[in-house]
Amino acid sequence: xxxxxxxxxxRSRRASSFQQYKALLLKDLRQEIRTREMLTSMVxxxxxxxxxxxxxxxxxxxxxxxxxxxxxxxxALIIFTSLLGLNRSFSHETESGCLEGILLAPVDRAVVFxxxxxxxxxFLAVVELITVPLFFLFFLSGAELAxxxxxxxxxxxxxxxxxxxxxxxxxxxxxxxxxxxxxxAILFIPVxxxxxxxxxSATSVAFLGIEGTFGTFWTSLALAGAYDxxxxxxxxxxxxxxxxx
Amino acid sequence: MxxxxxxxxxxxxxxxxxxxxxxxxxxxxxxxxxxxTVIDVVWTFTLAPLVQGAQLSEPVVIAGTQVTxxxxxxxxxxxxxxxxxxxxxxxxxxxxxxAVRFLMTKSRRFDLYxxxxxxxxxxxxxxxxxxxxxxxxxxxxxxxxxxxxLTTYFILMLLVIGYFILRNALxxxxxxxxxxxxxxxxxxxxxxxxxxxxxxxxxSIHPVVFRTDSGLPPMMLIPFLLGLFGMLLIAFALTRxxxxxxxxxxxxxxxxxxxxxxDAWKTRAAADAALERLRADxxxxxxxxxxxxxxxxxxxxxxxxxxxxxxGPASDGSVDSLAASTRDASAHxxxxxxxxxxxxxxxSHSHDSQEA
Amino acid sequence: xxxxxxxxxxxxxxAAPYVIGAYVGIWVVLFVYVxxxxxxxxxxxxxxxxxxxxxxxxxxxxGK
Numbered sequence: 001x002x003x004x005x006x007x008x009x010x011r012s013r014r015a016s017s018f019q020q021y022k023a024l025l026l027k028d029l030r031q032e033i034r035t036r037e038m039l040t041s042m043v044x045x046x047x048x049x050x051x052x053x054x055x056x057x058x059x060x061x062x063x064x065x066x067x068x069x070x071x072x073x074x075x076a077l078i079i080f081t082s083l084l085g086l087n088r089s090f091s092h093e094t095e096s097g098c099l100e101g102i103l104l105a106p107v108d109r110a111v112v113f114x115x116x117x118x119x120x121x122x123f124l125a126v127v128e129l130i131t132v133p134l135f136f137l138f139f140l141s142g143a144e145l146a147x148x149x150x151x152x153x154x155x156x157x158x159x160x161x162x163x164x165x166x167x168x169x170x171x172x173x174x175x176x177x178x179x180x181x182x183x184x185a186i187l188f189i190p191v192x193x194x195x196x197x198x199x200x201s202a203t204s205v206a207f208l209g210i211e212g213t214f215g216t217f218w219t220s221l222a223l224a225g226a227y228d229x230x231x232x233x234x235x236x237x238x239x240x241x242x243x244x245x
Numbered sequence: 246m247x248x249x250x251x252x253x254x255x256x257x258x259x260x261x262x263x264x265x266x267x268x269x270x271x272x273x274x275x276x277x278x279x280x281x282t283v284i285d286v287v288w289t290f291t292l293a294p295l296v297q298g299a300q301l302s303e304p305v306v307i308a309g310t311q312v313t314x315x316x317x318x319x320x321x322x323x324x325x326x327x328x329x330x331x332x333x334x335x336x337x338x339x340x341x342x343x344a345v346r347f348l349m350t351k352s353r354r355f356d357l358y359x360x361x362x363x364x365x366x367x368x369x370x371x372x373x374x375x376x377x378x379x380x381x382x383x384x385x386x387x388x389x390x391x392x393x394x395l396t397t398y399f400i401l402m403l404l405v406i407g408y409f410i411l412r413n414a415l416x417x418x419x420x421x422x423x424x425x426x427x428x429x430x431x432x433x434x435x436x437x438x439x440x441x442x443x444x445x446x447x448x449s450i451h452p453v454v455f456r457t458d459s460g461l462p463p464m465m466l467i468p469f470l471l472g473l474f475g476m477l478l479i480a481f482a483l484t485r486x487x488x489x490x491x492x493x494x495x496x497x498x499x500x501x502x503x504x505x506x507x508d509a510w511k512t513r514a515a516a517d518a519a520l521e522r523l524r525a526d527x528x529x530x531x532x533x534x535x536x537x538x539x540x541x542x543x544x545x546x547x548x549x550x551x552x553x554x555x556x557g558p559a560s561d562g563s564v565d566s567l568a569a570s571t572r573d574a575s576a577h578x579x580x581x582x583x584x585x586x587x588x589x590x591x592x593s594h595s596h597d598s599q600e601a
Numbered sequence: 602x603x604x605x606x607x608x609x610x611x612x613x614x615x616a617a618p619y620v621i622g623a624y625v626g627i628w629v630v631l632f633v634y635v636x637x638x639x640x641x642x643x644x645x646x647x648x649x650x651x652x653x654x655x656x657x658x659x660x661x662x663x664g665k
Binding site: 166169170173174176177178179180183186187189190191193194197230231234235238241242 | 393426435
């Protein structure tokens with residue numbers, strides 16, 4: 001019943017909903033462009049994770065085929081970096097009381113969710129645009145890359161969308177809790193795990209490029225896509241319960 | 246006061262859960278469940294044949310049947326391990342359903358139901374993990390392996406643990422209920438994934454039990470089904486039992502809180518009354534002051550009565566007299582040194598207050 | 602014992618501790634939970650007694 005009413009509301013002012021969405025998204029982007037707080041910390045953090053990888057892999061020399069590990073390493077990097085970004089994504093709002101302001105305005109909660117998820121997605125994509133080439137530079141510059149390597153962009157895109165969607169819901173839940181940084185990790189990593197598993201498997205297949213394994217690639221990609229659809233639909237539907245003050 | 250009304254409503258709703266028809270079924274379900282599981286265990290170790298393992302070097306005839314493979318005892322774990330695992334999924338389903346109902350009705354009863362079923366889910370998950378891990382250790386030779394079914398089930402356990410960490414991190418009961426319901430629903434998505442993963446991932450080496458062509462002979466299927474129903478009944482009884490205990494505990498907790506609140510109100514009222522009485526006493530003392538022999542102590546008493554009078558619901562005049570009296574006291578500090586001066590000050594003082 | 606028979610049952614005896622451990626483990630976990638529940642129920646009963654006492658003392662005070 002509440003759902004149908006919501007939908008009716010949404011339909012009756014679709015244009016204004018889109019404008020609200022745009023306004024909220026632009027607010028986030030403008031704020032980030034002005035302060036560059038989140039992007040800087042995320043990129044630096046990603047660099048630090050890469051440095052740790054360097055230390056972890058320093059002693060193995062040529063005895064380990066890094067290409068076989070690369071999918072997992074890349075996704076560990078993405079998950080940790082996005083965890084940091086998601087923790088920070090609501091810090092402006094809570095520090096300046098901005099979220100309360102948004103929620104007082106007659107804005108559909110689903111629009112707030114979509115705007116926040118989109119801004120998180122954009123930030124994540126920007127960070128990946130910087131860190132993924134760096135990852136290749138640091139760890140795969142000497143390795144022989146399979147011709148199918150560019151296909152890793154597909155799981156990367158699907159995975160990033162899912163991370164942004166689920167992460168937005170969970171980071172909204174943890175903003176006002178005690179020890180929110182740790183709590184977000186505790187909730188986020190298990191929830192996102194199926195997606196991570198599927199994406200690592202697809203990325204590894206793309207990196208290795210072995211003939212006949214592409215069935216696994218598409219299965220994994222389909223699983224990741226299904227996860228995205230289910231989780232984002234759930235997060236969209238549940239978001240009003242998370243922000244209702 | 247406005248917040249009091251919905252709270253009282255919830256108490257009534259909470260107690261509705263008791264004494265229903267389901268409640269009367271609990272002991273029966275528990276007994277039946279235990280009996281069924283015991284039959285399952287006994288059947289497992291007596292009548293059910295041993296599963297055949299690796300090929301023997303040459304066939305042998307035991308008790309009139311030809312045996313060509315090694316016999317596996319470790320498979321016996323399956324008869325209880327799988328029912329417990331299925332029960333954990335079933336209870337988690339109820340936890341998610343109650344979480345949805347909480348979000349729809351906002352009734353605290355469903356939050357408590359959801360939390361309790363998550364608790365029971367965690368118990369069954371731990372039991373599954375222990376029995377499964379022992380099987381893994383013997384059959385696969387490792388304590389742990391990142392096989393899809395094990396991994397997703399492990400994640401399920403982490404999600405349930407995360408659920409309780411989330412509950413502990415939130416202080417406001419209303420928000421805690423809402424957030425944990427949302428997380429319960431999100432976490433439940435992993436349950437079907439874990440259940441289905443052995444079919445979805447071809448590389449999985451975990452045995453698949455639920456399928457139409459499972460090919461279990463009746464002597465193995467019957468004890469397994471007995472164990473399954475027995476465990477589900479035990480899970481049901483345990484959940485209802487935990488529900489009743491948690492609902493009672495919650496209700497007592499609420500009653501204590503309300504009693505303390507009432508006490509706080511009462512002590513505040515008592516303190517107000519005591520202050521009022523003190524003021525009355527003090528004004529009596531002031532009235533009695535002129536009849537005393539005008540010592541330094543009566544000056545102080547008079548001054549105190551002025552202070553008390555100024556604090557209470559008095560006219561502006563008494564405030565003026567307070568100001569005057571304090572001015573008096575500070576203007577003639579030396580007067581207090583000599584008894585005569587003090588007496589003079591006291592008399593002028595009490596005149597002041599009487600005029601006021 | 603016949604070597605072939607020994608081979609047939611070669612995994613049965615080593616597996617026994619694990620099988621027993623699994624069965625015992627499941628029941629131990631369930632019993633631990635029942636214990637936790639019964640302790641919680643006992644605490645609730647104690648709380649109810651305390652509440653009743655508090656109510657009585659309050660009524661006595663009112664009666665005075």
